Amino acid sequence: EPEVTQTPSHQVTQMGQEVILRCVPISNHLYFYWYRQILGQKVEFLVSFYNNEISEKSEIFDDQFSVERPDGSNFTLKIRSTKLEDSAMYFCASRQTATGNTIYFGEGSWLTVV
Amino acid sequence: SQQGEEDPQALSIQEGENATMNCSYKTSINNLQWYRQNSGRGLVHLILIRSNEREKHSGRLRVTLDTSKKSSSLLITASRAADTASYFCATEKETSGSRLTFGEGTQLTVNP
Numbered sequence: 001e002p003e004v005t006q007t008p009s010h011q012v013t014q015m016g017q018e019v020i021l022r023c024v025p026i027s028n029h030l031y032f033y034w035y036r037q038i039l040g041q042k043v044e045f046l047v048s049f050y051n052n053e054i055s056e057k058s059e060i061f062d063d064q065f066s067v068e069r070p071d072g073s074n075f076t077l078k079i080r081s082t083k084l085e086d087s088a089m090y091f092c093a094s095r096q097t098a099t100g101n102t103i104y105f106g107e108g109s110w111l112t113v114v
Numbered sequence: 115s116q117q118g119e120e121d122p123q124a125l126s127i128q129e130g131e132n133a134t135m136n137c138s139y140k141t142s143i144n145n146l147q148w149y150r151q152n153s154g155r156g157l158v159h160l161i162l163i164r165s166n167e168r169e170k171h172s173g174r175l176r177v178t179l180d181t182s183k184k185s186s187s188l189l190i191t192a193s194r195a196a197d198t199a200s201y202f203c204a205t206e207k208e209t210s211g212s213r214l215t216f217g218e219g220t221q222l223t224v225n226p
Contacts, residue, residue, distance in 0.1 A: 031212060043157070043202065043216040056213055091157060099144055099212050100164065103204075107156035 002026045004106035006092050012112045016081050021109045023075045023092030032075045033093040033103065034067065036060070043091065049075065050098070082113045119217050120203055126223040133190045135220040137203030138183075144206045146179060147214065148188050151200045160188070160201075165208075193224045 204214040
């Protein structure tokens with residue numbers, strides 16, 4: 001079964017450093033997402049992306065965050081200046097159409113900010 | 115309560131027993147999806163049920179949806195130790211586009 005792949009699986013970074021998390025969505029999917037899950041908490045929506053632009057973002061997704069689809073296969077999340085509270089599991093997800101069908105998630109990238 | 119709340123928060127059963135987890139939500143939805151998450155791992159999609167559907171099956175899984183009560187249930191029959199995981203419901207609202215809103219999850223432990 002096709003899958004969403006994410007790298008790195010785990011990253012430790014110093015506070016204030018920039019981090020880029022990478023994702024390869026399922027190849028025929030058009031809608032891409034980032035979610036995060038702080039340890040012990042529920043999964044929270046960050047941003048959705050379609051047709052090379054952000055279609056929706058949450059209040060968590062402030063100016064420190066950005067997303068990009070630099071080529072035909074990758075989808076990245078950048079955190080410009082990491083804070084301790086950015087420590088979380090970040091999930092990339094994709095789906096074929098805008099609504100009404102399955103959203104597939106990757107295995108996640110654990111980010112630890114020290 | 116928040117959109118997509120599961121109960122119980124934790125459930126411990128013996129292998130072979132059935133496990134039922136419930137999810138409640140507040141706003142009108144387009145669909146509801148159930149996911150499983152093993153500890154520290156990714157979210158595995160289990161079932162999607164649309165707002166015009168009342169019940170769906172997939173193997174040992176049965177999901178029901180009651181839009182009048184704004185609730186859903188996930189039943190796992192003949193549970194196995196490998197079913198031990200957290201289970202989340204996630205709703206897609208009618209009006210919000212494609213965002214999923216997750217519940218707190220139910221931690222299921224199946225004892226061998």
